[in-house]
Amino acid sequence: MKHLLSAGDLTADAALGILDTSDELKRTLLGREVKKLPTLRGRTVITCFYENSTRTRVSFEVAGKWMSADVINVSSSASSVSKGESLRDTALTLAAAGADCVIVRHPASGAAHRLAHWLSEAGISVVNAGDGMHEHPTQALLDAATLRERLGDLTGKRIAIVGDILHSRVARSNVLLLRTLGADVRLIAPPTLVPAGVEEWKVPVHHDLDAHLSDLDAVMLLRVQAERMHGGFFPSAREYSISYGLNEKRFAKLPEHAVVLHPGPMLRGMEIASAVADSPRTAITDQVRNGVHVRMAVLYHLLAGEEEKV
Amino acid sequence: MTLIRNVRPYGEGAPVDVRIEDGRIAEIGHSLTVPEGAEIIEGNGDVLLPGFVDLHTHLREPGREDTETIATGSAAAALGGYTAVFAMANTDPVADNAVIVEHVWRRGQEAGLVDVHPVGAVTVGLQGEKLAELGGMAGSAAGVRVFSDDGLCVHDPLIMRRALEYTKALGAVVAQHAEEPRLTVGAQAHEGAMAAKLGLTGWPAPAEESIIARDCLLAQHVGGRLHICHVSTAGSADVLRWAKNRTPDLAAKAGEAIISAEVCPHHLLLTDDRLADYDPVNKVNPPLRTESDAHALRRALADGTIDCVATDHAPHAVQDKDCEWSAARPGMLGLQTALSIVVETMVRPGLLDWRGVARVMSERPAQIAGLADHGRPLAAGKPANLVLVDADAEWTVRGAEFASIAANTPYEGMRLPGKVTTTILRGRVTAKDGVATEVKVSA
Amino acid sequence: MTPRESVGAADAADERTLLSAADVARTIARMAHQVIEKTAVEPGEAPVQVTLLGIPTRGVPLARRLADKIREFSGAEVPVGTLDITLYRDDLRRRPNRPLESTELPPGGIENCLVILVDDVLFSGRTIRAALDALRDLGRPSAVQLAVLVDRGHRQLPIRADYVGKNVPTARQEDIAVELSERDGRDAVVLRRAGA
Numbered sequence: 001m002k003h004l005l006s007a008g009d010l011t012a013d014a015a016l017g018i019l020d021t022s023d024e025l026k027r028t029l030l031g032r033e034v035k036k037l038p039t040l041r042g043r044t045v046i047t048c049f050y051e052n053s054t055r056t057r058v059s060f061e062v063a064g065k066w067m068s069a070d071v072i073n074v075s076s077s078a079s080s081v082s083k084g085e086s087l088r089d090t091a092l093t094l095a096a097a098g099a100d101c102v103i104v105r106h107p108a109s110g111a112a113h114r115l116a117h118w119l120s121e122a123g124i125s126v127v128n129a130g131d132g133m134h135e136h137p138t139q140a141l142l143d144a145a146t147l148r149e150r151l152g153d154l155t156g157k158r159i160a161i162v163g164d165i166l167h168s169r170v171a172r173s174n175v176l177l178l179r180t181l182g183a184d185v186r187l188i189a190p191p192t193l194v195p196a197g198v199e200e201w202k203v204p205v206h207h208d209l210d211a212h213l214s215d216l217d218a219v220m221l222l223r224v225q226a227e228r229m230h231g232g233f234f235p236s237a238r239e240y241s242i243s244y245g246l247n248e249k250r251f252a253k254l255p256e257h258a259v260v261l262h263p264g265p266m267l268r269g270m271e272i273a274s275a276v277a278d279s280p281r282t283a284i285t286d287q288v289r290n291g292v293h294v295r296m297a298v299l300y301h302l303l304a305g306e307e308e309k310v
Numbered sequence: 311m312t313l314i315r316n317v318r319p320y321g322e323g324a325p326v327d328v329r330i331e332d333g334r335i336a337e338i339g340h341s342l343t344v345p346e347g348a349e350i351i352e353g354n355g356d357v358l359l360p361g362f363v364d365l366h367t368h369l370r371e372p373g374r375e376d377t378e379t380i381a382t383g384s385a386a387a388a389l390g391g392y393t394a395v396f397a398m399a400n401t402d403p404v405a406d407n408a409v410i411v412e413h414v415w416r417r418g419q420e421a422g423l424v425d426v427h428p429v430g431a432v433t434v435g436l437q438g439e440k441l442a443e444l445g446g447m448a449g450s451a452a453g454v455r456v457f458s459d460d461g462l463c464v465h466d467p468l469i470m471r472r473a474l475e476y477t478k479a480l481g482a483v484v485a486q487h488a489e490e491p492r493l494t495v496g497a498q499a500h501e502g503a504m505a506a507k508l509g510l511t512g513w514p515a516p517a518e519e520s521i522i523a524r525d526c527l528l529a530q531h532v533g534g535r536l537h538i539c540h541v542s543t544a545g546s547a548d549v550l551r552w553a554k555n556r557t558p559d560l561a562a563k564a565g566e567a568i569i570s571a572e573v574c575p576h577h578l579l580l581t582d583d584r585l586a587d588y589d590p591v592n593k594v595n596p597p598l599r600t601e602s603d604a605h606a607l608r609r610a611l612a613d614g615t616i617d618c619v620a621t622d623h624a625p626h627a628v629q630d631k632d633c634e635w636s637a638a639r640p641g642m643l644g645l646q647t648a649l650s651i652v653v654e655t656m657v658r659p660g661l662l663d664w665r666g667v668a669r670v671m672s673e674r675p676a677q678i679a680g681l682a683d684h685g686r687p688l689a690a691g692k693p694a695n696l697v698l699v700d701a702d703a704e705w706t707v708r709g710a711e712f713a714s715i716a717a718n719t720p721y722e723g724m725r726l727p728g729k730v731t732t733t734i735l736r737g738r739v740t741a742k743d744g745v746a747t748e749v750k751v752s753a
Numbered sequence: 754m755t756p757r758e759s760v761g762a763a764d765a766a767d768e769r770t771l772l773s774a775a776d777v778a779r780t781i782a783r784m785a786h787q788v789i790e791k792t793a794v795e796p797g798e799a800p801v802q803v804t805l806l807g808i809p810t811r812g813v814p815l816a817r818r819l820a821d822k823i824r825e826f827s828g829a830e831v832p833v834g835t836l837d838i839t840l841y842r843d844d845l846r847r848r849p850n851r852p853l854e855s856t857e858l859p860p861g862g863i864e865n866c867l868v869i870l871v872d873d874v875l876f877s878g879r880t881i882r883a884a885l886d887a888l889r890d891l892g893r894p895s896a897v898q899l900a901v902l903v904d905r906g907h908r909q910l911p912i913r914a915d916y917v918g919k920n921v922p923t924a925r926q927e928d929i930a931v932e933l934s935e936r937d938g939r940d941a942v943v944l945r946r947a948g949a
Contacts, residue, residue, distance in 0.1 A: 025853070025854060086363075106460035109508055109636065110634060114635075132510075134509030195512070196502060198506055200503035200507065239554075
């Protein structure tokens with residue numbers, strides 16, 4: 001059974017296959033009255049969200065529905081999850097309910113791997129829609145799709161990922177995918193927000209954003225979560241903003257063609273100045289739009305392929 | 311009367327026979343005559359060692375009898391070659407008073423397969439705030455001589471100092487779970503490349519090493535006895551080596567080492583590479599570290615920097631292990647695999663001979679805990695607490711076949727060398743050929 | 754890899770050439786004449802826009818060649834587009850995953866047009882059924898016709914071509930390969946025995 005658990009599982013060919021499919025789907029659906037393809041008719045996709053995330057959940061739901069899958073949403077507040085049912089029992093329930101694909105968002109790193117472990121035997125695909133601080137592979141794919149639209153082939157493109165690398169699943173997936181696609185990735189963050197052992201990621205780590213701005217094709221800003229701001233990782237939101245926020249002055253130093261991405265939700269003023277967020281060179285709304293097509297492509301690649309021989 | 315035929319004490323020399331009488335070794339020699347009516351144990355050239363002593367076992371009774379009881383844990387211990395085990399205090403209720411420790415002691419005696427010595431909690435409820443009634447536990451029928459808040463660190467330096475001082479009067483040792491809590495908030499895996507990749511909060515090595523350094527200094531300062539539980543990092547071995555060499559005069563004055571340390575089999579064999587699939591069977595505290603840590607620990611065990619092997623046998627229910635990583639309880643079964651892993655990591659590579667195995671699995675732990683009748687030389691007149699080991703046998707680990715109620719072994723399916731064939735407690739066979747002697751449980 | 758490519762090195766004894774390059778050119782020319790004839794407007798009738806939609810992969814160059822010939826013979830400019838049917842197939846779960854080809858309608862769209870679907874081989878009819886489904890999501894042509902270079906029989910659906918270059922009776926296990934210079938470096942129609 002096929003799963004998408006980590007961006008690191010994708011070869012360059014597989015990743016480009018998904019991105020090309022996504023582009024094609026986007027063109028196919030452009031301007032159509034009926035945004036509905038029969039591709040996944042009769043397949044059941046269950047989104048299982050143990051964390052709040054309107055953006056990602058809706059994106060997956062629309063993706064599934066546009067491909068005619070039956071999409072069922074399970075959220076932690078609305079199901080027995082909140083009654084303390086174990087993840088494994090929930091998984092077995094979803095299997096018994098006839099799911100073909102489970103899309104899971106969970107606060108525990110590795111939760112998608114565990115689900116895949118329990119569901120593989122039942123022939124159910126698992127898509128990791130964000131697990132703790134581990135990965136968020138479809139976010140990385142939609143970021144890559146957005147960057148490709150603006151920059152073309154990503155080979156050799158200079159991309160900086162800025163902010164809370166330590167706690168970010170978006171950063172982990174992006175580093176893996178962008179490296180696979182041949183981009184020249186660098187991390188820029190305060191030393192307290194970079195994990196020990198980052199050397200194994202084989203990307204340079206810097207602490208000075210200003211020194212890199214003029215040399216970049218894209219800047220990918222990460223969320224700084226509220227709980228981190230009080231966790232002593234940096235002295236104050238003000239100091240973070242002064243050192244790592246993308247203000248207008250820094251934005252002006254970027255090359256004309258450089259793209260700014262943010263996985264949202266944004267902290268305007270701290271991570272990114274409002275004027276920057278609303279600039280046409282900022283691709284944040286494109287990211288959201290591409291999210292649907294990329295997720296359609298992922299579902300297509302996972303569910304439309306060859307069935308296992310019985 | 312029992313006669314063991316054809317065994318090799320410490321794996322050395324030609325096979326001999328051992329006659330046991332009244333729970334003691336009566337005679338060791340070549341081709342001893344078989345006394346009338348004697349029980350014969352065929353040794354088949356097995357290695358004969360003093361019965362193993364485990365300073366670190368979780369038997370879960372009282373509180374979690376669904377995962378292990380003193381009876382099932384005793385059977386697992388006997389099958390693993392143990393004749394004495396120390397049952398950690400983090401039961402429910404906590405073993406922080408004479409009533410609980412006496413209960414554990416008595417249950418162990420009833421089971422009769424292994425001497426179950428309860429470990430008393432250092433602080434009330436393992437809360438780290440107020441010393442438990444250490445004297446009361448020491449003076450109870452259980453005669454507690456090892457105190458530990460294991461599972462939690464006695465992190466307050468003043469409380470630790472007082473514990474090290476106070477236990478001097480009791481002839482007892484404080485066993486420290488070295489984990490600086492502020493450095494390990496939410497920690498899930500060894501802080502390093504694997505945790506970074508998996509997005510698991512790191513458990514940094516200095517959180518262990520700093521507490522070891524602090525407590526070694528405190529123990530030497532007050533002249534109290536300190537034992538470090540489950541040493542897991544290369545840096546910890548360095549700190550221990552430094553501390554032990556620092557005040558040899560002081561140690562000599564005390565008549566025995568002030569500082570001792572144990573290492574767990576899993577830290578000798580397994581590394582955090584195993585975490586890649588997030589199977590919580592590999593979750594343990596302290597966490598699996600790196601290859602270089604494991605090698606440093608093997609060297610430290612070989613050269614005596616680390617005194618002994620202890621299992622940290624920690625049974626857990628399926629639902630506490632077959633779940634997402636962060637929700638899983640830390641710990642793994644160890645009693646029935648410890649010897650094989652010592653053979654694999656220490657004997658086969660030539661780091662320890664069988665005398666060395668006797669030292670790290672029996673003699674040193676017995677000395678540290680002050681047991682007079684375990685870990686004794688194989689000689690006439692000594693207590694017949696013995697284990698026979700088929701050094702050449704290999705076997706495949708199957709958690710479901712273990713005597714423990716729980717089955718959370720990280721070695722499932724592995725082929726391991728060295729097999730305990732017979733365990734003898736005071737002259738009585740407690741386990742033979744993979745079967746523990748019938749437990750006489752009083753309801 | 755498609756079966757067509759995988760048997761590229763097959764032994765000559767296992768294949769038979771049904772149409773040479775010259776045959777292919779002649780056949781396409783004849784089909785162009787047929788299209789012109791059949792879509793001719795009777796006096797007094799309102800003219801209707803003929804549009805060719807090639808089905809990837811080889812239906813696309815075929816549609817272009819057909820349009821070229823129609824222009825050559827009648828002077829009429831026939832818009833050409835492509836219609837990928839992958840997402841509409843009913844055998845998606847039974848076959849290895851395939852990349853999507855592009856769907857590109859001519860600038861005028863297909864609304865009220867006479868759409869002629871163009872494909873290389875007509876076999877079970879399932880591709881054409883999928884194409885009709887895909888077409889429905891794209892607009893409402895006034896009529897839909899079908900042009901194929903080869904009809905090899907074995908239909909599984911009630912579908913019939915309006916323009917057939919060549920009817921080739923085949924055994925089910927035989928493989929018909931249409932080769933076009935745009936993709937394959939030469940023009941030919943080849944019959945291959947199964948397992949070749």
